[in-house]
Amino acid sequence: MTQSPELNDASPSTDDLLNELRWRGLLHQITDEEGLGKLLSSGPQTIYIGFDPTATSLHVGSMMQLMMLRRFQRAGHRPIALVGGATGMIGDPSGKSEERNLLSAEQLQLNVDGVAAQMRRFLQFEGEDGFEGKNGALLLNNFDWMQGYSYLEFLRDVGKNFPVGTMMGKESVRSRLNSEAGLSYTEFSYMLLQAYDFVHLSREHGCRIQAGGSDQWGNITAGIDLGRRMTGQQLFGLTAPLLTTSDGKKMGKTENGAVWLDPERTSPYAFYQYWVNVADDDVMRCIAYLTEIEKDEYDELAERTEQSAGERAAQKRLAQWMTTLVHGEEGIESAQRATQILFGGELGNTTDDQLREIFADVPSCDISQDQIDGDGLWIVEALQLAGLCSSGGEARRSVKENSIYLNNCRVTDEQKRVVGSDFDGRSVIVLRRGKRKYALLKLVAGAAN
RNA sequence: GGGGGUUUGCCCGAGUGGUUAAAGGGGGCGGACUGUAAAUCCGCUGGCUAUGCCUACACAGGUUCGAAUCCUGUAGCCCCCA
CATH class of the missing domain: 3.10.290.10 (RNA-binding S4 domain)
Structure with a gap:
């Protein structure tokens, strides 16, 4: 039953990657599906996804993205996890409290370090012990290339290539303009920064693919447009659907706040329980989006959920898979032991330490x-x-x-x-x-x- | 500036002088049932080592044996006239 989700498992070939993403429902939008298919089968590629380093730990909301990178790595491609040190410094300028959004350089470094450690559970980084492949993951921070970029230079190189008309047409911009909150110039510029990241990565690391959640579509296509203007190269983008519950809420939230990957913030037991309690209507989607459970087993679990939902076979499998990935063998064991006691009743002769x-x-x-x-x-x-x-x-x-x-x-x-x-x-x-x-x-x- | 209305417990909302710690609903917390679910049903839902005491119906004061209920003032919200 226990199947360790190691990276060294048999990997799907490059050709199968898109098919796998397709059956899992992970392809929400693609800029040029045919072209992307050709690119992927022409040889190992580099793909990046951006992460906000807003805390020292990632939470469940980031897992789809991490798994996406992992799927590409298993298929032989090189993943780049980009932490938004620069974009994180600007933050969300909601107006009144300016001080609360600014991340100090030290805090940023702490966050990046914490997040990087967690990413090792999902990706194998270049130079990591025991990793022989040529497609080691990279962890980059856009602060490194943005901090020395002067405003004037940026306007000349990047801003010049951004037609305001096009930006105004973007859904993300329009919806904010119509909202009460409005849109500040800084937020408006956010897109330029993210677009430039893509260009930078394509130049420096040959990265031609950016993925993300469907809410990133506007930013991703902005990067692709900028790339075409600045370098003439075709870049590709794909988004995954957002992971929401059947009643439309974001996954990964509980009454007690986010479900974190850091065991200090969310214990392996609580993490395990979160998945065990996923609603029937959501569980198969979670398995498809977040795990590497294969199609055969997926179908079987779907069938069992249909036939005897009370068994909650799918939830248990999901919880087991996720907990093993994030917290390892010890994590899943202690979570399951705790579950037994907490729901079984009798303390019996459980020892003090246990x-x-x-x-x-x-x-x-x-x-x-x-x-x-x-x-x-x-x-x-x-x-x-x-x-x-x-x-x-x-x-x-x-x-x-x-x-x-x-x-x-x-x-x-x-x-x-x-x-x-x-x-x-x-x-x-x-x-x-x-x-x-x-x-x-x-x-x-x-x-x- | 003038006139009218409104303000209740976590939220909504009854209550117009006497068992009113305040109907009803929601939420929350429990119990039964169950799949560690949903739905349903039932109970509880100001504080206090407690057959009682204290604090509560915007705030302050007053009338009464007795007020959330009446009067005065203050504040918030709403509507009408200017």
């Missing part, structure tokens, strides 16, 4: 020995300390509602005191409210809190 690991990303509070000595700690108070209830009234209520569990055993007595024996030889107590809200009480030496 408990602490399983509940690692669950809120906890420290309590001291003297708090459980004597009469012990009143359950109502414990629930508040643990953050499961925000007031005493709410805590009493939830006990009355039969929703409180101590070490996964239901608490029915409102007067229950937590005492030493509840620790059952361990150093933590698992409190739970409802089906899935957990908190830990950790016994620590010394004074309370």
Whole structure:
């Protein structure tokens, strides 16, 4: 069942790449499909996708793009992950708070470093240990070539080649002009920067293909136009559909915010759970867009989802594939172990260490020995300390509602005191409210809190 | 500038002097059911170690034994006249 998504798996040949992208539904728009096909089969090509280095971690929203690059790399092409250090510095000038959008050079470097580390899960970079191929991925930062580019020079080289009329015709520009927010000159210029990236990469790295989400179509075609004007060379663009849920929302968002790839921000368990909980209507699309699960298995999973949705075979497979890719074997194992305990009930003889690991990303509070000595700690108070209830009234209520569990055993007595024996030889107590809200009480030496 | 209306708990929205911590709905939180789902059904939804006490119906003051409900002033929103 466990199939490690290694890059060294048998790769589809160049000729098959477009077919694969096609059955996966990843081809939203292509500038010149026939021409691109010819280009790809003429030999290894270079393709780039831009990423915004807005944080030290990528999130689920970037995964389609990373997988796209990965698919090209597996087919023998060279991927370039371009981080937008320059464009990120300009940011989104929404008006009032100018200070919040400016990324400092140091922060930018931190972000780039963090993001680059995560990209290694998806791509094999040039010079990386054990990678022999000639198509090692490159990580480039447009800040490197933009920072020394003077405004005057830029206007003469690039701006000159941008007919305002054409830009005004772009959907991305028009919709903003009609909106209340309007469009600032800086935002308007954003397109020029991104277009120039493409030209720069085509010159310096022979990169003739840019991919991206369908929202990037305008920027990509702007780059292609600029390339034709500045170099006379034909460039190609393709976009993938945006990954949205069946009710039209962006994937990768939860009540708690984005689902990150960084295990410090989103634990492997939470990451795994996110995919397990994908709606039936969305799961096959996720598998097609985000994984390398082959057509045969895809069809089989689609069939099983159709026949016995309750089994959620597709969700589990998706979660397993994604978690293994992002968090490795250890990640998927701990996520699955945690899932068992968190949904299975019985703590049984789970050891202290295992408990602490399983509940690692669950809120906890420290309590001291003297708090459980004597009469012990009143359950109502414990629930508040643990953050499961925000007031005493709410805590009493939830006990009355039969929703409180101590070490996964239901608490029915409102007067229950937590005492030493509840620790059952361990150093933590698992409190739970409802089906899935957990908190830990950790016994620590010394004074309370 | 003049006249009229409105302001309720997380949100919407009843309530016009007396069990009103405030109907109803939404949301949220639980429970049952289930697929860790959707739908459905049921309960809870100001605070307090609590048969009681405190704080709440824009804000401040007043009338009353008693006010979210009446009066005055202040502020916000809406409409009409100029």
